[in-house]
Amino acid sequence: MSDNGRPSNETKDAKKGRIVIFSSVIVIVLIGAIVMMILSNQNRNEAKPKKKQPTHRTEQATRIDYQDQPFIGSSNAPVKVVEFSDYRCPYCKEFEETVVPKINKEYVKTGKISFYYINYTILGPGSVLAANASEEVYHQNPKAFWAFHKAIFDAQKNEKEQWVTKKLLIDIAKKTVPSIDSKAFESALDTKSRQSEVDKDNAIAESLGVQGTPMIFVNEQVIDGGQDYQALKQAIDKALASKK
Known part of the structure; x- marks a missing residue:
């Protein structure tokens, strides 16, 4: 102080x-x-x-569930070829028109392979609706599936257009599947009663790391450039040789 x-x-x-x-x-x-x-x-x-990032090894460890999937050829064929596809995908349409007829003639009809189609609905609501329609046709009449399947691709328009409609699918079903139960088919479109099958397909694709369509597998091995006929042919021939 x-x-x-x-x-x-x-x-x-x-x-x-x-x-x-x-x-x-x-x-x-x-x-x-x-x-x-x-x-x-x-x-x-x-x-x-x-969470482990998917690798080629872990992806290939996941088996493809072939049960209840539409296919052509013999179920006892030594090689299974699978296409993951979207009905609105223009590259899938090209594959269906240019590659599938060739492998059908050379490999399916000769009993060398069975060819499976699995939905992978990556292009929006139209893809989902078309997949539900195809699943309902397959449920009603498996043999008629491929005619209906081809007709959807034939009707494909520009990817930017919402061309998949209920009316279009009903018209295609009546033309390609004369025995179709129209009421059940329309109900399936309205309620998406086959969505569980579509979800199953999508889950298989995602478990395998499928990133686009069309994606081709030969005996559960993804084929780089498999949408090209020569690349796919080489992969099929290699798989067949390994079975001898």
Whole structure:
């Protein structure tokens, strides 16, 4: 204290010093708490099992479920070829028109392969509706499936157009499947009663890491460039040779 009763400069400086020290301690404590929180979060994250990214090995470990899938050829053929496809995909239409007839003539009809078609509906509601329609036709009349299947691709329009309609599918069904139960078919389109089969197809495609359509597998091995006939032919011949 100074002689006049006011705090001396030394007293003021001491108080300031204590405030600075106290503030510094608070800052250090806060920094420490933040560091502990960060370390705790890191430990929790490291403790969680990380989802493995799909690899070629894990993808190929997933088997294709051929049961209840439409196919041509003998079920006892030594080689199975699978096409994952979308009815609205223009490349799938091209594959159906240019490649499938060739492998049908050279390999299916000669008993060397069986050829399967599996939906992979990646192009929107129209794809889903067409897939439901094809599943209903297959459920009603498996032998008529391929005529209906081909007619949908024949009717395909520009990918940007919403050309798949209930009316179109009903018209195609009546022309290609004379024995169709029209009421059941229309009900299937309205209620998507075959969606579980479509979902099953999509799940198979996703489990295999299919990223686009058409995607071709030969004996469960994805074929790079399989939409090209020569590349597919080479893969089929190799698979057949391995069976001898």
